[in-house]
Amino acid sequence: xxxxxxxxxxxxxxxxxxxxxxxxxxxxxxxxxxxxxxxxxxxxxxxxxxxxxxxxxxxxxxxxxxxxxxxxxxxxxxxxxxxxxxxxxxxxxxxxxxxxxxxxxxxxxxxxxxxxxxxxxxxxxxxxxxxxxxxxxxxxxxxxxxxxxxxxxxxxxxxxxxxxxxxxxxxxxxxxxxxxxxxxxxxxxxxxxxxxxxxxxxxxxxxxxxxxxxxxxxxxxxxxxxxxxxxxxxxxxxxxxxxxxxxxxxxxxxxxxxxxxxxxxxxxxxxxxxxxxxxxxxxxxxxxxxxxxxxxxxxxxxxxxxx
Ligand code: FAD
Numbered sequence: 001x002x003x004x005x006x007x008x009x010x011x012x013x014x015x016x017x018x019x020x021x022x023x024x025x026x027x028x029x030x031x032x033x034x035x036x037x038x039x040x041x042x043x044x045x046x047x048x049x050x051x052x053x054x055x056x057x058x059x060x061x062x063x064x065x066x067x068x069x070x071x072x073x074x075x076x077x078x079x080x081x082x083x084x085x086x087x088x089x090x091x092x093x094x095x096x097x098x099x100x101x102x103x104x105x106x107x108x109x110x111x112x113x114x115x116x117x118x119x120x121x122x123x124x125x126x127x128x129x130x131x132x133x134x135x136x137x138x139x140x141x142x143x144x145x146x147x148x149x150x151x152x153x154x155x156x157x158x159x160x161x162x163x164x165x166x167x168x169x170x171x172x173x174x175x176x177x178x179x180x181x182x183x184x185x186x187x188x189x190x191x192x193x194x195x196x197x198x199x200x201x202x203x204x205x206x207x208x209x210x211x212x213x214x215x216x217x218x219x220x221x222x223x224x225x226x227x228x229x230x231x232x233x234x235x236x237x238x239x240x241x242x243x244x245x246x247x248x249x250x251x252x253x254x255x256x257x258x259x260x261x262x263x264x265x266x267x268x269x270x271x272x273x274x275x276x277x278x279x280x281x282x283x284x285x286x287x288x289x290x291x292x293x294x295x296x297x298x299x300x301x302x303x304x305x306x307x
Contacts, residue, residue: 019287032285033255033278034278035278045084045093049087052267053273056095058097058276064100064106076279078123091128095129097132097133099133100136104144121158133151133158135163138196144160162185163189164204170210170211173185176220182220183221183222187204212235216238223249223252229261249271250271253272254274
């Protein structure tokens, strides 16, 4: 019930100011965000690698208003790639980017975002890794998938994300499940209207399984982004039935969520990738985590009263 309210707040500048300024917020934010800078985040990446976990890195930022901010977002990723180079992790450390932070919503935004993200994908390829394009609200999907298609002409490893809460997604999965593609399947984290998305959680879960089946039986590389134990078990089952080996798909979870499960899956021989977000612009990302799960919100509220 509270989820949609929190998601609406995630888009409010007034709430952003209130939540960001509250002194209690920071320790709670730190549970989900690896650090504010690349320097703080590199030791986290090294510790994940030491635990046999792979990572995808998100330099926080979205909803920019000016092309110079888009250049700053691009440059932040280029600095990250420079810091990753000596670690020699290859695809074990890939990047996740939100095209909104690269200017997608500005006038001429499609071309601007394509230009900025191309610079990041090229630099990533030079150190033997790749980029996945995060999926944002439904109004951005056609542009994001078009940019994904253009990037794949030169960099076929570039990943896409699909969200099972959207009615269109099964069709998108069919189009994306081709040889060489990398597709992350998630439930979806934005507040979407009933005209485009399932509103009932059970419907979203059922659609997730239908999409998973399409991806597992297709020719691409499925990346299963979920903390849901039921969906994890179904994934293992469908992968087995599709004749996939353990390195022919992977699990993905967010930093700070179900860490014991991350270790368990890695110990079983699964490829387990942790999505690590860092940076100072954490508000939207943090609010979506609160909206996803009452326990996350309770954790935040408890820290308010236990000061
Ligand atoms: P939920 O429905 O949130 O939870 C299902 C069950 O999982 C719970 O009942 C519980 O048993 C277990 N669980 C969940 N959280 C916890 C917890 N904290 N502790 C213990 N058990 C827990 N969304 C987008 O819209 N675009 C993206 O590009 C995107 N990228 C993502 C990348 C990754 C790697 C991941 C993991 C998620 C991403 N998301 C993205 C967010 C996603 O859409 C969901 O909002 C988020 O993953 C929550 O859904 P869930 O599948 O984990 O299950």
